[in-house]
Amino acid sequence: MIDNSNPPFKKVLVANRGEIACRVIRALHEMGIQAVAVASEADARAKHVRMADDYRVIGPAPSSESYLRVERIIEVAKETGAEAIHPGYGFLSESEVMRDACDAAGVTFIGPSSAAMYAMGNKTRAREKMQDAGVPIVPGATSASATASEALEVARSIGFPVLLKASAGGGGKGMRLVHEEAEFTEAFQSCSREALGSFGDGDVYVERAILQPRHIEIQVMADQHGNAIHIFERECSVQRRHQKVIEEAPAANLSEQTRKRMGEVAVAAAQAIDYEGAGTCEFLVDQDENFYFLEMNTRLQVEHPVTEMISGLDLVKLQVMVAAGHVLPVKQEHLVRRGHSIECRLYAEDPYSNFMPAPGPLTVYRPPSGPGVRVDDGVDEGDVVTPHYDPMVAKLITWAEDRPSCIQRMRSALAELRLAGFRNNVKFLDQVLQTDAFCRGQYSTNLIAQMGVLEEPAPEKEQLELIAAVAALLQERNCTIRAPESQVRESAWGRPWEEWS
Secondary structure, three states: OOOOOOOOOOEEEEOOOHHHHHHHHHHHHHOOOEEEEEEEHHHOOOHHHHHOOEEEEEEOOOHHHOOOOHHHHHHHHHHHOOOEEEOOOOOOOOOHHHHHHHHHHOOEEOOOOHHHHHHHHOHHHHHHHHHHOOOOEOOEOOOOEOOHHHHHHHHHHHOOOEEEEEEEEEOOEEEEEEOOHHHHHHHHHHHHHHHHHHHOOOOEEEEEOOOOOEEEEEEEEEOOOOOEEEEEEEEEEEEEOOEEEEEEEOOOOOOHHHHHHHHHHHHHHHHHOOOOEEEEEEEEEOOOOOEEEEEEEOOOOOOHHHHHHHHOOOHHHHHHHHHOOOOOOOOHHHOOOOOEEEEEEEEOEEOOOOOEEOOEEOOEEEOOOOOOEEEEEOOOOOOEEOOOOOOEEEEEEEEEOOHHHHHHHHHHHHHHOEEEOOOOOHHHHHHHHHOHHHHHOOOOOOHHHHOOOOOOOOOOHHHHHHHHHHHHHHHHHOOOOOOOHHHOOEOOOOOEHHHHO
């Protein structure tokens, strides 16, 4: 399908870090393309840097001084001879400024046009655009409200409960569920302040709250020649604070008629904005399978592996081919959905202490393996998970012929995983997989909230043995490994990096 013997580019810069940078670099190498990495000073020895053919350190740890420096990234691309830039997700992946800078510099941006990003980059603008294209949207405003009183009039017209949302929002920030009129004004002001602080834009709009919804998204892929396809759906309802934790494909307990219709609507949405590349249309689905457009992410998604596992496609390679001007090598009627796949996000955080981030040195890391098991990570044993970025360490993906077998394979993979050095969510993920609602495939975005306050399971014998082994290893080393003087510097915890060895 994709001819790796004739790569579309010789060299591509990967403008990201962590597991997605590693994922993209692997795909590039398989295509015979050299990869250039960029890194902050905190990531100077990170895994994605070690995997790349060339790299440049582009600034201090803060993203604004490194990974978000458009001009510097373009400079590195020109300096290293990179013909294209893959932005991964997050950072500059949905930046119109980045796309325009690439176009001006004659460097191919592996992603959609700036016009498509603009159309979907603001929620109210996207809602209006999709409504015009005949895509169903959640009842509510298609423009931001200037004042709380103006927003309240909208809320009264559609009925409580309502959801207040930041127009420029994302990642669960700038959202408030309001059950009654008495709490509306305070919620509006709080939402606006958070939106201004998080996105530099305090605009807020009102839409009807869909209670007990499912969060289902459709993967789309389009080329520069007007061809667009959908690559099935993903269930992304297992969330905490509007952040996804576990995803699966296909969605359980969803009629084939609804699957087909959602796919058709997603393709129509992509074509309405002349989309190119990989994108995702996200929908809220109620208990009667009515679905409503939520937003479109104009980039690759964190959860793309489950789509790859059931379709047999490599989405990163398709992104590269499409960006180079090639026609999509697959048609809708040729796609076949096979089996079931689940992804669990492994975080350096404490689920039993309000999910507080818990960065630190990765003293033990033994990922699981075997048939139907895939691990996308950005770390190796001995690395340090820093507090500067998202605390996701890796993604664990399983595939099996059916959903129950896939759940069991995931539980076995989590049990096989050896991870030590900081608090993590491995046990919590297993607890979620064991809930009746998840096992039945009949759950909503409230699944984790309905689990209540969880207690951490007592350590099992194997875990105690692992702890003892780590302690013995550290005692044997006696912390005598020293970093070269040139590499001794203060960490984010106020201690020299050498003390973490």
